[in-house]
Amino acid sequence: MKNIVIGRYVPGNSFLYSMDPRTKLIALIVLMVAAFLIQSFAHMLVALLLVTSLLIFGKISVKRVYLGLRPLMFLLFFTFIFQILFNQEGDEIFVLPLHYTALSIFAAVAVAVFWFATKKRVRFKLLYFLITVVAIFAVFHFIDFGFLFARGTFRVFEEGLSTAFFIMVRLIIIIMLSTILTITTKPTDLNLGLERVLKPLGIVRINTEEIAMIISIALRYIPTLLDEANKIMLAQASRGVDFQEGKLKDKVVQIISLLVPMFIISFQRSDDLANAMEARSFVPGQPRTRLHVLTWKRLDTVAMVVSFLALTFVIVSRVVL
């Protein structure tokens, strides 16, 4: 749980930090839509470049963003491979003859086993995996002697490659943008921004202030609950619950021994909290003044205009092209 990087605020100081959370939220949505609408290869690269420069000028550590991307690497990689293998539209742009011989199969298995045995010691796991995959293809391509079972061809089509590219870059841009938002905005400000942005929903009888209150209390209690869960685990471990081992039946009991105290304590907590809030004159749905106010600066107007211009440009070029 210590490695959760997505969604964490990192204190810092740059124009991204001084922007109004409303601006950031709306700009995020506008730019995401824009990223989805881009059709040209060049525009996509420019967009990626612009978002990256946003990171650099916003003094956000690229490493942090990379850490945010890392858990999703597998997903990105998988969609990429999937598109390349199964999307067979457009022209063939790459053809690789493969030979399934006794020797090549044996060699491929050997490579896979070697990868499996050594992967724990290698630092760049994804890269190592990629190299292994390439190596296996190479084995099938180059070793065409020995007893031949069958022949095959590995083909990459234009559509597949370009779709794979677009999906991947889009995902990267979206993740980068949302990481920028969460890194530079305190959860409380984000919550307040969300409340204000969603305010129009009040017309359809959705009380955005109450939703914001719920989110704010959730934010407040998440660290407390994690701490509590940890203590309950230790207390049950003291009674011989071995969370590392156990059969399926034991696992069920283990989980119950964790969940029941969690629920009981949480109910007690929410009961106490409701009392404390009520005693301090909180009445759901009643108007309240607010300590935090959002101030719209010129920077926000500029950011807003730029975001909408970017979207307009993408739409126009899509129509024109």
Added chain:
Amino acid sequence: MAIKFERVGYEYQDIDGKGYLALADITLNINKTGEFITLIGETGSGKSTLAQHMNALLTPTEGRVHIFGVKISREGKKDKNLKLNPIRQKVGLVFQFPEYQLFEETVGNDIAFGPKNFGVSEKEAEERAKKMINIVGLDESYLSRSPFNLSGGEKKRVSIAGILAMEPDILVLDEPTSGLDPLGRNALLKVFYEIHQKLDKTVVIITHDMNTVYEYAKRVLVMREGNLVYDGAPTQLFSRKNVKNWNLDVPDILKVRRAIEEKLGITIEGETRNKADLMAKIGEALR
């Protein structure tokens, strides 16, 4: 030696990866029987962290802990054959809040849960539940009740019975009397003292209450900023120098005794570890 700490250090990391030293260079021995130890120290001094090393809930980042012959150390952590469960059966740890452990439908099942985890038969576990509920001062009618409808003091007793039912050699209790009224507090302390006396077990109590320390403990451990600064008898602990240096509260009995000695200009001979002793001595002095 049942538990042996050898130059134990423990560092934990917060979410930003910054390290904090919770324990530093602790060397300490605890016997299997005959000890009644209190562990004191200000909030954040490392008391609870120390206690959690006693049944291998935590692994030291420096040094090693030997618990009934099993070595717990950072290097040994990777050893897959190292079984921690037998240790936890031998050293029972009761957490501060009973709510952390109570989860079964009935008190009886909850008490039997621990022993069953250690391979005790259903029947034997039930027997133990019956025995232990009496030891903690509740009657057998409680066994069929829900643990969630009990008062705070009763929950505490049930959680202690749940650990006792594992038949540990050593019982470690984290702030067992906090939040109880005076009667409940005294009754529970008597229970611990009986467990120590009648069942011949070593009892370790973490507490903030110096009266408990002075009245019951045979040995006191004082933690301060992760260091073990005192390991000895309670009678020598409350010297003026220690009280000042370690920001200790003086137990009421000692405080009142010293005040009366000063007021009357007398010296009361001998130890007065409880109220009755002190009053008898004062009576003698005044007659």
Added chain:
Amino acid sequence: MSVIEIENVSFTYHGDKRALDNVSLSIEKGEWVSILGHNGSGKSTLSKLIVGLLKPQSGTIRVDGITLSASTVRDIRKRVGIVFQNPDNQFVGVTVRDDIAFGLENLQIERPEMIERIEHYAKKVDMYPYLNKEPHALSGGQKQRVAIAGILAMKTDVIIFDEATAMLDPEGRERVMEFMRTLNREGTTIIPITHEMKEAVMSDRIVVLKDGKVLKADKSENILKDKETLERSNLELLLPLEIMHYMNENGIDNPSLKEFLWQLSLNG
């Protein structure tokens, strides 16, 4: 003038035995009245009734002359604040600043005034340097002080401390008691609800509850020395007074020592 008047109040939790049984008591403005009782004596129920978190089945409660009812409960909560037992379960804000602001936002205090009050009361409870801290970075005692500031900022006349020190270490407890003394000197009515005798010594009057009934209500001096009443409610005499009791029982007459023991008990 009575700030709190409780007349013949009874309360029963759903399907349970009677938590409070025909309780009457009144508390004067600026008074310090401790409500003592064992676990389960109904003392916390009483505090919840006073601020309208629970509704009595019978009897009336008046605060500042206002009879508590659904329509007056908001007025009453402006006058009476409660510090609850668990420091973690009453910290509403994401930071200390937000938490002190919470009650003020509910009372719709204007922002400039709000900021002024937050800073003033944070200083008062010595939590000013911690205004931007999050609750998990604070000790239990510090959280309770934030809770006190949050109530003070609402400018209530009465503060109930509902076992507010039970979960604190000795240092945290001492600090909270220190604020009780300061506040009482400044005119706030203080009502600690506790089973710790040391917390009751400073009070003007003590009300002892047992099984939902008022066992005895009297000047502190009389209750503190009343071994029989205290023990009937699972409480115990302070040690110096226990010694005084022993002297009385054994016919040891030493007025100056008795006076000394009395003073000793008052100084904790």
